[in-house]
Amino acid sequence: MAQPAARPVRLVNYLAYGANDVLGAGSMAVISAWVLIFYTRFCGLSAGQAALIFAVARILDAFVSPTIGHISDHFDRHALGRRFGRRRFFVLAAIPLLPTFALMWLPGQTFWYYLVSYVLFELTYALEIIPYETLAAEMASDFATKARLAGVRILFAQGSAILAGFLPLWLINWLGRDSPHTFLIMGVIFAALFMATAGFLYAFSWERQRPVPPKPAAGSPLLHLWRNLSSTLRIRAFRLHLGMYLGGYISQDIFNAAFTFFVIFALAGSTQAASALLGTMYIVQLFAVMLAIRMALRSSPSRAYRMAAVCFALGVAALIGLWWAGLPATSGWIWIGMGLVGLGRGALNYIPWATYNYMADVDEIVTGRRREGSFAGVMTFIRKATQAAAVALVGLLMDAGGFAPKADVQSHGAVLTLVLVMGIGTWAMLGFGMAVSRRFRLSRATHGVLMGEIEHLRSGGREPTSAQARDVVQDLTGWDYESLWGNNPVGGKL
Template sequence: MATSAPAPTASGQRPVRLINYLAYGSNDVLGAGSMAVISGWVLFFYTTFCGLDAWQAGLIFLVARVLDAIASPIIGHISDNMGQTPLGRRFGRRRFFILAAIPLLPSFAIMWIAGQGFWYYLVTYVLFELVYAMEIIPYETLAAEMGKDFKTKAKFATTRILFAQASAILAGFLPGWLIEALGKDSADTFLYMGILFTALFMLAAGLLFLFSWERPASEVAALRPAGDQKPSLGSAVKALYRNLFSTFRIRAFRLHLGMYLGGYISQDVFNAAFTFFVVFALAGSITVASSLLGTMYMVQFVAVAIASYVALRKSPSRAYQLAAISFAIGVVALLVLWNAGVRSTDALIWVPIFFAGLGRGALNYIPWATYNYMADVDEIVTGRRREGAFAGVMTFVRKMTQSAAVFGVTTIMSWGGFISGAKVQSDQAINTLAIVLGIGTIAVLACGILVSFRFKLNSATHDVLMAEIDRLKAGDTNPPTPETRAIVEDLTGWKYEQLWGNNPVAGIRR
């Protein structure tokens, strides 16, 4: 199928134009936008308008994410091998999934129909999570497919996160705007929000399909071991476990995951408790919570540009540390103000919102900026390109830990005396919310900060890595310089003599 991707240059590398960056970035309206809506509102929607207990809402989240987490690595593995099939050759091994997901994206809207039972919400949530994985996992490989150098991949990551933050702003403010139009007790607020976002998701996925491309089939085939066959369902299931543990044997990826989970799970805990905290501890309303969330996301949007600058000029790890500290300051300040009697209508409440947003925006950007280089580190270890495996495993780990975090928060809320549908909560329930919001968020952030001090991937070390890959591809057998050896061994976690396929991770000997 014809696309609007530019033709390759004489060097064989297609030039990346503004429209390609924009089309790629816009798809995170689905990737991050849907998650912003869900993390900010779905638990509140279930407990306020659907009659579910907090633990039931958390259980839906847990079951859906676990099933999705199991499916995600399988999708990643199949997309790695889809190019051997007729559909893959015609539409692309990654882009086929993006095209197929478009007519299934209305599954997001039907999640937000009020007045249904537990099983309805469980089934509709599971359905959307599977459609989401089907589209997002191939999407996450495309920056590595379309760009090779550090700066190009950084631009893809920056564009993506800017769109993500813009969609998060809409997810924050939109419920408040709809409440003003429909009334504060109308559950249709969330249904109309779901319909609007569904339309945006379908538009973004269509643009991504039209203005993206993949590595040439010949290049992918050259990196495939001789005798490799197209995958069966059984091999895909086996790859779930094989890829999970083999990607963990790449040191940079392990550290990247630690930073990623530290930044994102801390936000999961915060998001799960924040709306309830505003409504019941700060004497606010859905409209106030919507305004605070929207403003926080606006600050996050600005923070992405700052984080991009610091990550390129200093290092991703330094930018991460500053971001985590800012987020922690916001959380502590919010609790201090609440304890001092400040409520949601007081102007001081915007101070912690500013610090939290500044940190969260950078924490959202940095892991995805560094993720685009994980397949490069893996290539020097295995001699292969496994973007799909890394995308699948990363999603698997993220969904498993996120589901555990949210289920843990809702379970603790229930133990703390939270009553679904109540207009007022007990002091015990409110104190429990404060403890979850404070200790839970900051403890996870601290773990991410500790990991970041060991993460050494930056523009300079990535340049060394890519130059060494090119040298090995050319068959140069001269030993590397001591500096190159040290950098590559630190990033990979393997002795230099074990690289380029001479290790169990590769599965073959070169």
């Protein structure tokens, strides 16, 4: 049976969908750039304690996120899901909880306060962001519309990252460099933005029609949940997508966690200088996203990914070269490094989210079902678990290298450790993502073939429409054509 006609995605829908990534990316930009500085320089925690808070919260959230994704896939069995939307209900429920972000930045508290407040925000973040990540696939089915939705999302993400970079600088200039209230005011401003954009998203988004919700599977609900989630990893395109996503994003996590310390202690800069550099980098990223949107639509996303990774790697090399040459953060040469870093990071931010929007389509031809929530949950689970490990490792290595909290000057060993972590860690993850990208062949052309085969199977077809279609679908799914459309363990048949 053919799918009902798609509802047109208008400008206000693009804007509402994109604006919500002020929460998705904006909060992560603030946290990754500033939380270690806030905890160590204004709260007196060691780098190891700060990294432990980050790691515990992310690991707990990593288990909660896939559960929320699974629940949202089936929430229209319940009256609340039918009334408010199986995805959008969670967006609405999270709005009054988003001020927990501001509570994270209250100065003068204990280790346990910062641990609990961070965990509360991470759980609220998961409650809202996991269902949100399904909405592009819910609202559109064609390659171009999904690519534009991803593009608008990342443009808003880069705008919020620019604010995350410059806002501390403006507040420091207003309140003074030693005021701990800088970050609290920043947290309040961002929390208000999060609530406004989540409300905008709820008002101008929708979900695809699903008249008859599936019946619950027999047996243990918990066992069914984890079988369903783990089965997403049996989709070849999704496994490769995860590799590219982790390579591009964890390289940025490592860079973000180390960069502010690098500017202050390796390049003899200041918090204000780091803020200005980050803000400028995010402006460059904004323009890089615009270029990446065009490249991904007209060319291969995997090729654009590799070009971006090389650009980012060269930028990091240029920054480390400044330290090696003994030049300070005020040197004009630093803008070359920051420009290259920004160009690379902008594309690396966009491309994985653009390709993610097609994963449920690849899964549908395997299972005959739509599981956007499960993919969002698993993606966040793996992302946050690895992100927690990466940032915690940065903090622990800084501790091992002799980093001293609240100190204005660090030892040569501490600075060398910081430089090596930022360089080697970033380059290693970029190399991993590039290697994976060479095997990823989802593009506008192959997606078109995939969608044609889905309609062919939905209409009762059993043989591929052509030998080329067979090859494309088998490469994307990792399954033989005869095993598609539910004729496999993932789809429920042995």
